[in-house]
Amino acid sequence: xxxxxxxxxxxxxxxxxxxxxxxxxxxxxxxxxxxxxxxxxxxxxxxxxxxxxxxxxxxxxxxxxxxxxxxxxxxxxxxxxxxxxxxxxxxxxxxxxxxxxxxxxxxxxxxxxxxxxxxxxxxxxxxxxxxxxxxxxxxxxxxxxxxxxxxxxxxxxxxxxxxxxxxxxxxxxxxxxxxxxxxxxxxxxxxxxxxxxxxxxxxxxxxxxxxxxxxxxxxxxxxxxxxxxxxxxxxxxxxxxxxxxxxxxxxxxxxxxxxxxxxxxxxxxxxxxxxxxxx
Amino acid sequence: xxxxxxxxxxxxxxxxxxxxxxxxxxxxxxxxxxxxxxxxxxxxxxxxxxxxxxxxxxxxxxxxxxxxxxxxxxxxxxxxxxxxxxxxxxxxxxxxxxxxxxxxxxxxxxxxxxxxxxxxxxxxxxxxxxxxxxxxxxxxxxxxxxxxxxxxxxxxxxxxxxxxxxxxxxxxxxxxxxxxxxxxxxxxxxxxxxxxxxxxxxxxxxxxxxxxxxxxxxxxxxxxxxxxxxxxxxxxxxxxxxxxxxxxxxxxxxxxxxxxxxxxxxxxxxxxxxxxxxx
Numbered sequence: 001x002x003x004x005x006x007x008x009x010x011x012x013x014x015x016x017x018x019x020x021x022x023x024x025x026x027x028x029x030x031x032x033x034x035x036x037x038x039x040x041x042x043x044x045x046x047x048x049x050x051x052x053x054x055x056x057x058x059x060x061x062x063x064x065x066x067x068x069x070x071x072x073x074x075x076x077x078x079x080x081x082x083x084x085x086x087x088x089x090x091x092x093x094x095x096x097x098x099x100x101x102x103x104x105x106x107x108x109x110x111x112x113x114x115x116x117x118x119x120x121x122x123x124x125x126x127x128x129x130x131x132x133x134x135x136x137x138x139x140x141x142x143x144x145x146x147x148x149x150x151x152x153x154x155x156x157x158x159x160x161x162x163x164x165x166x167x168x169x170x171x172x173x174x175x176x177x178x179x180x181x182x183x184x185x186x187x188x189x190x191x192x193x194x195x196x197x198x199x200x201x202x203x204x205x206x207x208x209x210x211x212x213x214x215x216x217x218x219x220x221x222x223x224x225x226x227x228x229x230x231x232x233x234x235x236x237x238x239x240x241x242x243x244x245x246x247x248x249x250x251x252x253x254x255x256x257x258x259x260x261x262x263x264x265x266x267x268x269x270x271x272x273x274x275x276x277x278x279x
Numbered sequence: 280x281x282x283x284x285x286x287x288x289x290x291x292x293x294x295x296x297x298x299x300x301x302x303x304x305x306x307x308x309x310x311x312x313x314x315x316x317x318x319x320x321x322x323x324x325x326x327x328x329x330x331x332x333x334x335x336x337x338x339x340x341x342x343x344x345x346x347x348x349x350x351x352x353x354x355x356x357x358x359x360x361x362x363x364x365x366x367x368x369x370x371x372x373x374x375x376x377x378x379x380x381x382x383x384x385x386x387x388x389x390x391x392x393x394x395x396x397x398x399x400x401x402x403x404x405x406x407x408x409x410x411x412x413x414x415x416x417x418x419x420x421x422x423x424x425x426x427x428x429x430x431x432x433x434x435x436x437x438x439x440x441x442x443x444x445x446x447x448x449x450x451x452x453x454x455x456x457x458x459x460x461x462x463x464x465x466x467x468x469x470x471x472x473x474x475x476x477x478x479x480x481x482x483x484x485x486x487x488x489x490x491x492x493x494x495x496x497x498x499x500x501x502x503x504x505x506x507x508x509x510x511x512x513x514x515x516x517x518x519x520x521x522x523x524x525x526x527x528x529x530x531x532x533x534x535x536x537x538x539x540x541x542x543x544x545x546x547x548x549x550x551x552x553x554x555x556x557x558x
Contacts, residue, residue, distance in 0.1 A: 117486055137484060163480060171480040174469045179492040182461055184547035185524040190453045191550055192520045201442060201450040205416060206554040207396055212491040213458040218551030221544035229537050236532050241471045243529070245464040246522060253515050258508050265500035268463035271470055272497030275485040 002057070003152070004028070004064040006076055008039045008048065010119065011093050012067030013128025016044030018156040021130065027057045030125075038125045052083050063145075063152055065114075066092040070100070070226045077104045077111060086110040089145030091152075095172060096230040097165035101141050112149045113141035113165060115172075116158060123220065133158045141165050166234075173234035175275075176216075177227045178242060181235070183217025184224070186210075281336070282431070283307070283343040285355055287318045287327065289398065290372050291346030292407025295323030297435040300409065306336045309404075317404045331362050342424075342431055344393075345371040349379070349505045356383045356390060365389040368424030370431075374451060375509040376444035380420050391428040392420035392444060394451075395437060402499065412437045420444050445513075452513035454554075455495075456506045457521060460514070462496025463503065465489075 001024045005012040008030040016026045020043055028045035029052060030036050036048035049055045064084060066076045073092045080090060091112045094100055101113035118136040120127060134157030140149055141164065150160045163171075193199045228235055252261045272278045280303045284291040287309040295305045299322055307324035308331060309315050315327035328334045343363060345355045352371045359369060370391045373379055380392035395417040399406060413436030419428055420443065429439045442450075472478045507514055531540045551557045 117484060136486075139484065161483065167474075167477055167480055170472070170474070170477045171484050174472060174477075174481045175485040175489040178468075179465060179488050180544075181528050182465060182525070183492055184544050185521060185528060186458060186461060187547040187551050188543060189457075189517065189521040189524045191546070192524065193449070193453060193517075195446075195449070198446055198449045198453075201446055202453040203554050204440065205396060205418065205450050206454040206556045207415075208556065209458050209495045210454040210554060211556045212494045213462055214547075214551055214554070214557060215491045216488045217544075217547045218557065219548065221541055221548050224544040225537055225541040228532060228540055229535075232532055232535075236529070238468065238472075239525075239529055239532070242464060242468040243522075243525060245468045245471065246460070246518075246525070249460050249464060250515070250518055250522070253507060253511055253518070256508075256511075258504055261507055262500055262504040264467060265459075265463050265496075265503040267470070268466040268493075268496045269498065269500050272466050272493055275482050275489060275493070277485045277487065277490045278493060278497065 001025070001062045001152070002027075002060055004058070004061045005045070005067055006064065006080070007067035007069075007072075008035050008044065008125050009067060010122055010124060010127045010132075011116065012065070013039055013042065013044045013125045014130070014132035015065060015067070015156065017042065017128055017130050018133065020044070020046065022155055025057065027055055027061070029055070035125050039128075042125065042128060044125070044128055052080070058083060061088050063148060064088065064090045065152075066090065069222075070094045070096060070230050073100050074103045074107070077107050081108055087145070089148050091145075091149045094230075095176065095227055097139075097141055097168045098234075099230045101143070101165045105143060110143070110145045112143035112145050114149055114153070115139040115168065116153060118158075121219070131157065137161055139163060139168050141168065169231050170234040170237070173231055173238045177231055177235050178238045180216050180219065180224045180227065181239065182242070183214050185217070187214050187217050280304070280341045280431070281306075281339055283337070283340045284324070284346055285343065285359070286346035286348075286351075287314050287323065287404050288346060289401055289403060289406045289411075290395065291344070292318055292321065292323045292404045293409070293411035294344060294346070294435065296321065296407055296409050297412065299323070299325065301434055304336065306334055306340070308334070314404050318407075321404065321407060323404070323407055331359070337362060340367050342427060343367065343369045344431075345369065348501075349373045349375060349509050352379050353382045353386070356386050360387055366424070368427050370424075370428045373509075374455065374506055376418075376420055376447045377513075378509045380422070380444045384422060389422070389424045391422035391424050393428055393432070394418040394447065395432060397437075400498070410436065416440055418442060418447050420447065448510050448513040449516070452510055452517045456510055456514050457517045459495050459498065459503045459506065460518065461521070462493050464496070466493050466496050
């Protein structure tokens with residue numbers, strides 16, 4: 001296959017490394033010439049340039065994978081249209097799908113929305129690594145060229161799962177976007193503690209429980225904001241339910257209803273094991 | 280030293296193992312004769328019995344460490360009073376101090392409240408292990424015999440930190456008890472998702488972010504309930520502030536105030552590094 005990658009960061013770079021090791025031809029685009037040079041050095045691309053018109057290997061590309069930040073995906077698809085035509089497939093890797101798939105498909109007939117659920121705390125081409133995707137799930141949305149995109153991600157070791165943009169967005173609101181807001185609010189709440197002595201003590205005593213609960217809230221602020229902005233409706237619906245649950249917990253504390261609280265914690269204890277990643 | 284341990288679970292058993300390896304004499308009490316036998320086999324105690332009156336090595340004990348669940352600590356101190364007298368010191372390991380230290384000191388003059396901040400996901404004597412406490416912090420509250428209790432925990436590798444019961448309880452409400460409630464509410468909220476298909480998808484797609492954020496909420500329900508019950512006031516105060524923070528986040532989402540949300544996430548990103556355990 002000949003694969004193009006727009007945006008050579010952690011995801012784009014890691015994908016390039018894996019594809020080239022499998023014998024595929026990979027070209028890449030990054031606005032930053034230094035990133036292009038690093039991608040070449042790391043073996044993530046065969047050719048890289050800051051603009052599409054500088055690439056010599058564009059013709060006969062099978063798939064273009066848009067790995068830009070969420071806010072640039074649809075515009076990037078638009079910028080690709082003078083350069084590619086079906087049967088070339090365009091796909092993306094953004095963590096929201098409802099705000100991207102319909103407009104992207106309106107612009108380009110062979111667009112398939114994708115979300116490879118893999119990553120590290122790292123960012124940028126220097127964090128790119130082989131086998132980042134192996135054993136993880138890639139969500140794909142129906143579109144012309146689906147089988148080809150499915151083949152791409154399965155080649156690098158992912159299991160693919162097909163669902164609608166709306167279902168994807170509501171599910172990731174629950175398991176990814178809502179946790180970021182809860183976790184960040186925990187960190188910032190401690191900062192609201194009025195007694196500086198207690199605040200210092202909390203900083204000192206925090207242990208593995210706080211570290212784990214606060215981890216995703218301490219992540220990349222730009223990414224967190226974009227996820228919220230582009231998945232606003234699903235996230236608000238999850239947040240409403242969460243606030244109701246928390247209000248119930250508060251009522252039990254206020255009214256000394258300890259049996260109810262215990263049943264709630266029992267439910268959480270057992271329900272957590274229903275999540276694949278928590279077994 | 281001669282040390283007595285009441286309650287041979289994870290904490291009591293692990294403490295016994297460390298103290299005996301250091302050459303101290305350790306007796307233990309557990310209601311369950313099988314636990315006494317296991318503690319002897321594991322080398323956590325030199326002598327163990329289900330009742331104080333069955334012990335031959337009670338006289339001249341330097342410190343008695345009460346390692347029972349929170350709800351039994353004060354009553355256990357009361358039951359010890361016919362058997363021990365100053366300068367013997369009684370201390371405890373409970374994760375709340377305000378509900379324990381004043382009543383326990385009213386019952387026994389040489390009582391020192393303690394909270395060794397160490398543990399594992401395990402429970403009971405079979406989870407006991409050497410070096411559980413090494414490198415961790417033990418909070419102690421002022422009381423007659425403080426230096427001796429300080430010496431005990433420093434012997435097994437802990438750093439001791441002295442503060443008031445009230446300050447301790449507010450700090451652990453922030454970094455330990457509040458995270459349990461937030462995390463359990465996350466798990467139970469997903470269960471409230473009305474569409475079973477989306478719920479199944481969330482279970483399938485949950486990854487490391489969800490796993491970490493939900494970890495403490497999926498812990499021991501009895502312990503979670505007791506922490507809330509015995510630290511109710513401090514926990515309610517932390518929960519109120521948290522609910523206000525979350526309401527601000529919700530308002531930003533409703534009103535599309537993305538710059539405010541981004542600043543909030545930036546603050547969380549930087550503030551998290553102020554916590555010793557998160558560096």
